[in-house]
Amino acid sequence: MDLRTRSLVLLSALGTLWLASGTQREHRVVYDPRQTHLQALEIAYAESDHDPLKLRDLAQGYLDSASPGLAIGVIEAAPQPVKDKPQIQHVYARALLDQGRANDALTMEKKVLDQCASQETTCDAWLVASATRRTEILTELVQLGIEDAQAHPEASVIAYHNATRQATLAVR
Numbered sequence: 001m002d003l004r005t006r007s008l009v010l011l012s013a014l015g016t017l018w019l020a021s022g023t024q025r026e027h028r029v030v031y032d033p034r035q036t037h038l039q040a041l042e043i044a045y046a047e048s049d050h051d052p053l054k055l056r057d058l059a060q061g062y063l064d065s066a067s068p069g070l071a072i073g074v075i076e077a078a079p080q081p082v083k084d085k086p087q088i089q090h091v092y093a094r095a096l097l098d099q100g101r102a103n104d105a106l107t108m109e110k111k112v113l114d115q116c117a118s119q120e121t122t123c124d125a126w127l128v129a130s131a132t133r134r135t136e137i138l139t140e141l142v143q144l145g146i147e148d149a150q151a152h153p154e155a156s157v158i159a160y161h162n163a164t165r166q167a168t169l170a171v172r
Contacts (some may be wrong), residue, residue: 061089068098086115100148106138136163
């Protein structure tokens with residue numbers, strides 16, 4: 001075979017492969033149920049008129065799928081009266097912590113506790129307990145000089161241990 005024939009065969013083969021490949025994208029092989037759950041949460045929040053509970057669920061969904069930046073973005077885009085709800089601020093504090101902003105998260109959790117202590121806002125017991133526990137842990141992190149808990153896992157464990165350590169009394 002001469003050079004011209006080889007070139008013609010090679011170009012024909014490449015053209016056939018190109019035509020056979022098509023322009024459609026392949027469907028996803030692995031099903032990810034978190035994506036459909038997040039899509040449902042996004043749709044529910046978009047259809048609501050800035051419902052704080054739907055915003056909290058959406059932000060929590062973003063946090064559960066390791067996307068704290070999206071959680072922060074959706075909370076910061078909400079109207080101010082919705083952002084000022086303690087339930088939203090509690091989720092916002094967790095998103096800040098996951099982004100490596102422990103000091104900002106501590107400030108937000110203290111704000112949540114202040115709002116829950118006021119007579120104007122009613123908070124459920126779970127929110128108060130969760131915010132109190134997280135405030136204690138964040139205080140330890142900040143005192144140890146840790147801004148990003150994920151970047152310093154050993155020091156974060158020490159801060160967590162210091163915050164959750166309990167003393168008991170033996171009565172005789």
